[in-house]
Amino acid sequence: MAAPTSNKPVILYSETTPNGIVVSAYLEELKDKYGAPDYEAIKLSIRDADIGKVHLQVKSPWFLEINPNGRIPAITHNGFPVFETSAILLYLSQQFDKDHVFSRDVNDxxxxxxxxxxxxxxxxxxxxxxxxxxxxxxxxxxxxxxxxxxxxxxxxxxxxxxxxxxxxxxxxxxxxxxxxxxxxxxxxxxxxxxxxxxxxxxxxxxxxxxxxxxxxxxxxxxxxxxx
Ligand SMILES: N[C@@H](CCC(=O)N[C@@H](CS)C(=O)NCC(=O)O)C(=O)O
The missing domain is CATH 1.20.1050.10 (Glutathione S-transferase Yfyf (Class Pi); Chain A, domain 2)
Known part of the structure; x- marks a missing residue:
């Protein structure tokens, strides 16, 4: 089965775990400051027992195309996939934290x-x-x-x-x-x-x-x- 679709620019694939919440918290901070990005959050199962049975499971073939590591969180931005929490935080910063409120300028x-x-x-x-x-x-x-x-x-x-x-x-x-x-x-x-x-x-x-x-x-x- 295929990946779930959304008309939002950013899709967050996650669960409310210590890794998942950092990306959702940051997306909400960005929205408070800039009103963007508009995003949709899709809840994934991280339970091994759901492998092969539940479509929205982290080891599902469609999700491994987004995150080959088969773990949450991951995002796509206009179809471009990013995985690993810190890589996601840095990517979102470069795309959306234009005034460097939450992140530092690479040139500094x-x-x-x-x-x-x-x-x-x-x-x-x-x-x-x-x-x-x-x-x-x-x-x-x-x-x-x-x-x-x-x-x-x-x-x-x-x-x-x-x-x-x-x-x-x-x-x-x-x-x-x-x-x-x-x-x-x-x-x-x-x-x-x-x-x-x-x-x-x-x-x-x-x-x-x-x-x-x-x-x-x-x-x-x-x-x-x-x-
Ligand atoms: N280094 C990864 C760790 C991600 C991670 O371990 N995610 C856990 C949930 S907090 C997970 O998806 N576990 C499912 C599994 O191991 O199958 C990151 O920072 O994004």
């Missing part, structure tokens, strides 16, 4: 590098480590204390890096709230679900709360809506 070499550094830190560090902690704590068929400890400790260490970064600044970059914050926030907000309490990291806790209070972010948490 150091500011842009700072943005990439924190995006990569969150994308390559917090996401995978916390994802593995979640797997060993909640999903693994057997309880493996070594795996639980290794990934929980590493996640806490990374939160410690954020804590020191936020000691003298409100947001991760010098120039205020933006895509690096959104990317890291998506995971850090759910640390407590893995018993990684944010009270240990007061600056991080305050930063999460500030981001969470943004109306666009609140809307993003529920996009795509449940069926």
């Amino acid at each position: 070499v150091q500011a842009y590098s700072q943005e990439l550094q924190w995006l990569f830190f969150a994308h390559g560090g917090i996401g995978p480590m916390q994802g593995q902690a979640g797997h060993f704590i909640r999903a693994a068929p057997e309880k493996i204390p070594y795996g639980i400890k290794r990934y929980s400790d590493e996640t806490k260490r990374l939160y410690g890096v954020l804590e020191s970064r936020l000691k003298n600044r409100e947001y991760l970059l010098d120039n205020g709230f933006g895509i690096a914050d959104i990317k890291a926030w998506g995971w850090v907000r759910s640390g407590p679900r893995l018993s990684i309490e944010l009270d240990e990291f007061p600056k991080v806790k305050a930063w999460v709360e500030k981001i969470e209070n943004r109306p666009a972010v609140q809307r993003g948490l529920n996009i795509p809506a449940s069926n």
